[in-house]
Amino acid sequence: MLEFLQYTFMQRAFIGGILIAMLCAVIGVFLVLRRMALIGDGLAHISFGGIAAGVFFNVYPLLSALVFSVLAALGIQKLKQMKVYSDSAIAIFFSFGLALGVVLVSLSHGFNMDLMSYLFGSILAVSENDILLILSVGLATLAALVLFYKELFYITFDEESARASGVPVESLNTMLLVLTAVAVVLSMQVVGILLVSSFIVIPASIALPLCRSFRQSILASVLIAVLSVIAGLLLAYYFDLAAGGAIVLVLVAAFAAMLVCKKLVVK
Amino acid sequence: MAEKIIEFKNVTFSYGKQPAVDKATFSIEKGDFVGMIGPNGSGKTTVVKLMLGLLTPDSGSIRVFGKEISGFHDWQRVGYVPQKATNFDQNFPASVFEVASMGMASKAGLMKQLSKADHGAVEKALEVAGISGLRNSRIGDLSGGQQQRVFIARALVSEPDLLILDEPTVGVDQKAQHEFYLLLGELNRKRGMTLVLISHDVGVVAKNAGKIACVNAGVTMHDASSGIDSALLCAYGNDMGRVPHHHD
Numbered sequence: 001m002l003e004f005l006q007y008t009f010m011q012r013a014f015i016g017g018i019l020i021a022m023l024c025a026v027i028g029v030f031l032v033l034r035r036m037a038l039i040g041d042g043l044a045h046i047s048f049g050g051i052a053a054g055v056f057f058n059v060y061p062l063l064s065a066l067v068f069s070v071l072a073a074l075g076i077q078k079l080k081q082m083k084v085y086s087d088s089a090i091a092i093f094f095s096f097g098l099a100l101g102v103v104l105v106s107l108s109h110g111f112n113m114d115l116m117s118y119l120f121g122s123i124l125a126v127s128e129n130d131i132l133l134i135l136s137v138g139l140a141t142l143a144a145l146v147l148f149y150k151e152l153f154y155i156t157f158d159e160e161s162a163r164a165s166g167v168p169v170e171s172l173n174t175m176l177l178v179l180t181a182v183a184v185v186l187s188m189q190v191v192g193i194l195l196v197s198s199f200i201v202i203p204a205s206i207a208l209p210l211c212r213s214f215r216q217s218i219l220a221s222v223l224i225a226v227l228s229v230i231a232g233l234l235l236a237y238y239f240d241l242a243a244g245g246a247i248v249l250v251l252v253a254a255f256a257a258m259l260v261c262k263k264l265v266v267k
Numbered sequence: 268m269a270e271k272i273i274e275f276k277n278v279t280f281s282y283g284k285q286p287a288v289d290k291a292t293f294s295i296e297k298g299d300f301v302g303m304i305g306p307n308g309s310g311k312t313t314v315v316k317l318m319l320g321l322l323t324p325d326s327g328s329i330r331v332f333g334k335e336i337s338g339f340h341d342w343q344r345v346g347y348v349p350q351k352a353t354n355f356d357q358n359f360p361a362s363v364f365e366v367a368s369m370g371m372a373s374k375a376g377l378m379k380q381l382s383k384a385d386h387g388a389v390e391k392a393l394e395v396a397g398i399s400g401l402r403n404s405r406i407g408d409l410s411g412g413q414q415q416r417v418f419i420a421r422a423l424v425s426e427p428d429l430l431i432l433d434e435p436t437v438g439v440d441q442k443a444q445h446e447f448y449l450l451l452g453e454l455n456r457k458r459g460m461t462l463v464l465i466s467h468d469v470g471v472v473a474k475n476a477g478k479i480a481c482v483n484a485g486v487t488m489h490d491a492s493s494g495i496d497s498a499l500l501c502a503y504g505n506d507m508g509r510v511p512h513h514h515d
Binding site: 214 | 320321359360366
């Protein structure tokens with residue numbers, strides 16, 4: 001029954017996929033409640049520039065994407081402080097990353113197959129290097145979220161009161177953006193640049209209407225994300241589908257099911 | 268003389284060119300129950316934000332618990348219930364207990380999880396605010412009056428010596444308002460807590476507060492028992508169409 005777990009590539013896919021799912025699910029709850037659902041999409045497009053730069057200059061692409069994404073997160077925060085609207089700030093970096101990526105691709109004469117795997121994810125093909133990076137960076141990011149849980153919760157609910165009680169709001173907002181940037185680059189491995197934002201947004205969107213407390217929402221979001229990754233990977237394995245697409249379709253189906261159930265219960 | 272909890276000296280603050288607070292000089296002493304009144308746009312909320320260090324004055328000095336505000340870090344001693352506290356996202360998934368425990372953020376310290384004692388303090392604050400029974404409810408499911416009590420509980424959690432409330436009863440029904448002011452009176456008298464209450468409702472302030480701070484760019488303090496008419500005059504000028512008279 002569990003014969004797929006004999007394969008190293010499936011083991012890596014499960015370990016990496018589940019960790020990244022947990023990370024995105026937690027970050028997703030904060031982002032969705034702060035009306036920042038699309039920042040993941042923005043940062044993912046910026047990472048595309050980073051990936052292209054990595055391929056072009058022959059640097060480990062995940063690393064260059066990480067650097068691009070984190071710098072862009074800081075840049076977006078800086079523009080916000082300079083009173084540029086936050087959605088405009090995201091749009092500016094979003095297009096910049098994509099433009100840079102496209103120009104670099106054209107300079108390298110044609111479309112590199114490697115890039116395709118970043119656009120749509122390649123969790124079934126992660127290397128040992130990738131999985132080590134995913135595990136170390138992912139666990140560190142998750143730890144930061146747990147350590148600052150209390151403050152991030154306060155800021156998400158009521159930024160002004162948090163500031164009045166001495167919580168370092170600006171630094172923590174910047175930190176959350178940087179952690180998001182990291183989560184985006186990691187989840188590119190699972191679902192790809194174009195599908196990152198659903199990976200971040202959908203688990204939280206399913207959990208939020210169902211839960212009475214914040215802690216419950218976080219746990220439910222994590223559970224939903226992990227189960228969807230497992231289901232998506234199994235579908236991909238048995239029916240030979242693209243794993244990233246399968247995972248996102250499972251998430252969308254779960255979201256639809258939640259809406260239907262909620263409607264039935266309310267009636 | 269009683270300990271000075273808040274001291275403003277010649278404080279000026281402007282958003283643009285027009286000063287919102289102009290050379291304000293006043294002090295609030297330990298155990299005071301100060302009602303802060305003034306017309307819309309007179310700078311009441313600005314004065315409170317200056318007190319809380321949310322805004323930095325253009326000139327003048329502010330001392331909190333005897334310390335220059337820039338060097339004051341003991342914010343757990345100050346509880347704050349913001350204007351429109353109940354104006355949050357009503358779908359936000361947070362339990363009453365979780366919202367109240369936010370008040371522990373500064374006392375517990377960055378990166379620290381809440382201890383058993385902290386949990387006990389949250390329970391106690393919920394009890395004082397009279398909402399222990401609602402601890403597991405989703406905050407958005409509560410009435411306006413009940414939500415207001417959750418925010419009071421949040422401000423009380425760190426056992427502050429000073430509690431600042433900005434228009435706390437907007438959108439709260441009459442009966443809940445009455446009970447709310449009873450609670451404030453109790454905190455002030457029984458626990459010796461210093462209170463600052465911003466309100467546009469002069470009647471409520473005159474009835475409940477011991478001192479009245481009139482805000483109209485500047486700030487002047489009056490005794491609630493004797494100074495209500497002059498207080499009104501200072502805050503509203505002659506626009507009220509009211510003839511000032513004196514009781515001797």
